[in-house]
Amino acid sequence: MEALKERIVADGVAIGTEIVKVDSFLNHQIDVELLDEIGREFARRFEGCQVSKILTVEASGIAIACMAAIHFGNIPVLFAKKTSPNTMTEEFYGAEVKSFTKGTTSVVRVSKKYLSPDDRVLILDDFLAHGEAAVGMAELVSQAGAELVGIGAVIEKQFQGGGQRLREKGCRVESLAVIESIRDGKIKFL
């Protein structure tokens, strides 16, 4: 997606060889007009897949999932929680997710009420890096007996291997901007 790549080059900040900071438009401050375009592009790529629900994980994925859901005909969004709120009284599906950047492991949860074997689920998130979050969410879909239609990432950091890992498992992965490397403050796209 050219407009996205241009925006990453213009406003993204490369840090070291691992991190590209996009908090001016994607995951702290949010440009809803760009997100609308991103949502439209996901809907175009997964057209005809009869997606019934979009699954994401708090927090940054929520904006992307909601803006995309509009373009899928106002289908429901479900966001997995990283903490167990005291209002989550019923049973849930849970999967462990390691965070390479934070060095922590957390459990992502969704209430069993909101994922069923009838669902055709698209997983969306801001980044696809090592793939831990996506694998965790795919595990939730699997526990529910629902169908995983695919995984969409706004930015894939190819060099961290998550995309390859998921594709090798047979998942359809669509990334709107794929970064091959980050070096000397420069972002190289695939």
Added chain:
Amino acid sequence: MEALKERIVADGVAIGTEIVKVDSFLNHQIDVELLDEIGREFARRFEGCQVSKILTVEASGIAIACMAAIHFGNIPVLFAKKTSPNTMTEEFYGAEVKSFTKGTTSVVRVSKKYLSPDDRVLILDDFLAHGEAAVGMAELVSQAGAELVGIGAVIEKQFQGGGQRLREKGCRVESLAVIESIRDGKIKFL
């Protein structure tokens, strides 16, 4: 907002005298069509206020803020973070927020880059209960020297006093559904 109240009655679950669970459409699973209506209503109520930015806090507020931002002419959304990510390297504004439901205190943060004295800020969130999150966000706006236009809540639990506290401070507060009490599984609106 009648459609919202009807939805709370139909799908909300009253727990004890303090909690109304709306995770089937607002803060776990999300009905984007309803959120679009909610966004339109906030835009109607704050019409002519020249809002330049919507401020919310992760995670549940993000969907509401983004869907509303569209109706304010695609203005930017900024969501305060509850944890300090390793990519938040620059200076930030921070305010303490107590959570009555979780019994914890956390610091909400926004990067100094994204709030400026030129901004006219609308704070949006899913719930207004004791008002701690809203007061914390108002503190961030104040630290930045920006103008607080008002505070919008999808659901105000009037009996927990946050709305009154903010109105007494001179804040304009707009809540789309105001709950007077929760008793015997029944939700009574103002």
